[in-house]
Amino acid sequence: MEEYMFDTNPYEEKMNAAFGFFQDELKKVRTGRAHAGMLDGVMVEAYGTKMPLNQVANITAPEAQMLLVTPFDPGNITAITSAIRDNQSLGFNPSDDGRVVRVPVPALTEERRRQLVKQVSEKVEEARIAMRNIRQDALKDAKRMKDAKELSEDDLKLVEKEVDSLMSKMQAQIDEAFKAKEKDVLTV
Template identity: 40%
Template sequence: MIADVLADAASRMDKAVEMAKDDFATVRTGRANPQLFQKVLVDYYGTPTPLDQLASLNAPEARTLIVTPYDKSALKAIEQAIRDIPNLGVNPTNDGNIVRITMPELTQDRRKEYVKLVRTKGEDARVHVRGIRRKMKDDLDALKSDFGEDELARAEKELDALTRSHVDDIDDALKRKEAELLEV
């Protein structure tokens, strides 16, 4: 029973860390990265469809990204979806076969804004992990009648260690992203 609660906590916290890393990847760093566009939804025949299901994305140069649609009829919709991305500052060009995106240089002020944004996302992820810890602690407290206090105290320590390690993982990913953002 206790092992199940701890395994569930570890699984949920792992997912929270992965979501944080995915969120960090969507913040642009000055070079073209296909992950920037992983959450872009394109209106494809009236259905919001992820861009990576409609086209292949590759970065032939540091600041250029090429989007090659599988269906040429989706070209305009893809171009519009990319143009509508807030805070990206790109203007995609369409040559009839591909969409070419040239990433503009980041200013120092813009880099600082992105660092603030990433820190906010990191704090949200840490809060989420702590929320998982709180929920699992409540689940452990509900088991008081079935297990001894020593076992529950040990499980609580394991839960705290698990929480600490996942928060540290988020902090490490955050530091890497900040360094990447501030790199000129």
């Protein structure tokens, strides 16, 4: 009896990595509620170097439309306020009282919400394409092994079944993440 020699684990790992990337991409899409992650891309000029905001301040969302940024060193407050204001992609207008920076997060317009859902849909499509490519690689590698007589026809069928079941699991996770994010974006 020939030992079944095809390992689907590397492909599962690749799928999980692609799903992780997809989740990180989703986090970057704004929702109607304020959350600390909104300021992830902000770099602050502090101590003569550019640093991520979360390394020079604590960021909280005490209410749905407000972010509160508390500098670890009050000497950096002006630089922090400027860095947030100068980040065009955010479009925020922060103010500070010398101790904390308040960042009002404007509610999303209906049109903006639709744009964001479209953005999320595009990320879903990218994730699906990544999954399909990984699936094709796995099947191609298995077929190559069958042609080289390292796998039997039955083994190949087992591999296809296993890879397809992985695919279904990933698709379900992508759909779930999409629905949750869409709900977040559309919730006022």
